[in-house]
Amino acid sequence: MEPIIKCQYFEEPLLQFADGREHIDPKIGISRYGPKSFSPKRKHPDTVRIGFIGSADTIDSAKSWLKKTSEGVLCDEDHVEFPGYMEDRGFFSRLIFDQDWNGQLTQKEIDKILEKKPKERFEFLLEILEEKLDLLSKKDQPPQYIIVALPDNIYGKCKGVDYRDQEKGLVHRDLRRAFKALAMKYQIPTQFLRQKTIDGREKDDPSKVAWNFFTGLYFKAGGIPWGPIGLTPGTCYVGIAFYRPLGSKFNSMQTSLVQAFDEHGDGLILRGPEFQWNSYRMNSRSPHLNDRDANNLINIVLDRYEKEMGQTPQRVVIHKSSTFWPGEKDGFKQALGQRVKKFDLMSFDTRQSHIRLLTTSSYPPLRGTRFMVGDMDFLYTTGFISELGQSHVLHVPSPILITDHVGQDTPRETLLKEVLIMTKMNWNSSRLGGKAPITLRFSDIVGEIMREIPSDREPMPQFKFYM
Incomplete structure (x- = not known):
């Protein structure tokens, strides 16, 4: 006897945004009403202090990308326009930058990283990143969110490493995961920003990239983008x-x-x-x-x-x-x-x-x-x-x-x-x-x-x- 197939349909769940307004789509909900914690204000970050770790060029390009993208991104008919990360629209918040929140990798440090063998190179980069993070965390007013914008040649050679340890056997380590683990000690949320994202080599539509990046930023800064219903x-x-x-x-x-x-x-x-x-x-x-x-x-x-x-x-x-x-x-x-x-x-x-x-x-x-x-x-x-x-x-x-x-x-x-x-x-x-x-x-x-x-x-x- 063949089994009987039964079907049932559940309607798309609604989400809650500012002032208790509802929609099924996070992008449309935030565009129309603002994020949930904006009104009534609960954990809403009116401003976010942004820090950077990278070379002089990558810090400059990352900061320029953030400033430009935070103003909003147009889209095609298959995507939702990104309204921006501004005080008067989108996430209703403002990004703050200061030269004092930059942890710059010097050319001497970059050269020293690249001359090492894979395992030592990976571990040495982590040491340098932690040093920069430690210095930024001890500022009188530290950044609330730190972007790691590494040059392509550094990221490409250090994004992961495989080696054999006499006691532990074969070991694989990933740069992002290892950095996230050590960054917790300083209690500042972090985000890697790739050069291919900054210069537009990403395959995804720019509006989609912006939506994902700034939604994560808002949450890491303490906000609640939307709530379940x-x-x-x-x-x-x-x-x-x-x-x-x-x-x-x-x-x-x-x-x-x-x-x-x-x-x-x-x-x-x-x-x-x-x-x-x-x-x-x-x-x-x-x-x-x-x-x-x-x-x-x-x-x-x-x-x-x-x-x-x-x-x-x-x-x-x-x-x-x-x-x-x-x-x-x-x-x-x-x-x-x-x-x-x-x-x-x-x-x-x-x-x-x-x-x-x-x-x-x-x-x-x-x-x-x-x-x-x-x-x-x-x-x-x-x-x-x-x-x-x-x-x-x-x-x-x-x-x-x-x-x-x-x-x-x-x-x-x-x-x-x-x-x-x-x-x-x-x-x-x-x-x-x-x-x-x-x-x-x-x-x-x-x-x-x-x-x-x-x-x-x-x-x-x-x-x-x-x-």
Whole structure:
């Protein structure tokens, strides 16, 4: 007997902007109403002090690009015009520059970097960047946001390095990730700005580049670009992932990574305890927790939530990219059952592409389409956006698969609507939605930066230091 296919459509979630105004598209919402924290003012940065690290030429060109782009960028019919980052429009904020906030790489330092071998070159550049960052952070009035604008020849030779260590084996390091990890110590958000972006060699439309850059800048400066509508009050949404500490032996040492969000979209990043995972012995490439570690991890999350919010969440929803093993289920259920009223555990396969819907038109399936084939449950988080009459993906979209659901406290329909909302909560980009919910979206990015943070140093919990 062939399985029955059932379909359901969820309308595109609305977002909230200044004065409580609503729209589905972040770009249109900010253009028309301004960012959420602008009015009523909550964390809105009226001004942002901008610092730079780079050569004399790259600092000058980066500053010129920022000044020009902040005035606004026109677009073609396929994009939304960028209104600017100005006091009277766009993000309603002003950029401030000062020569005292420039950390210049001298020609002598550049020559010394380039003459070294790859590993030493990589580490020496990091040392110099940290020296500049340290000096800027100790100014009487330090910058609030630092742009790293390296010359192409420096970035090209130092953006990554692979080497073999006698104790740690093969090691790969990435410049951006390593710098982000060390920059946290100075508590100033940073952003790499490539020369190809400044001189227009980027493949993306200039208005799209501007939208993404300044949306991230506004958030890192303390603002809230937009807020979600429809997430359940009193809920703590938790994303659990794993990463391998830098240079760990035998691919067995793993550390848990937790991202917790409230109904406003505010999130925290927490580093869980280390544990041993041998993929060969356990016959699984995806790490899993035992009941004790799962219990401990959730208690860490709830303790932090209570500290930040002043109360215990009424409900907890856990997202994971691999199915829940028996030990994980038992540990999570035990910890949650003792402290919260309702909870659901969900896992997703966001990379599956072997099952798709085929439409009778030339357009892809609608974003927000849910369909079930027997016991399998799918959700299109990318696709055609009927409210705009547009498709924001350049490839044939595929749905995510719900691979596991433990708990019966929330209807599946409600859980999937929340997933759709959380695909729109990436404040590092102004795109309408991503494929994975924010609980899982940053897992790889954050994990790669977290692995560079020594175990004896507490990582910063705010997302702006990882973006």
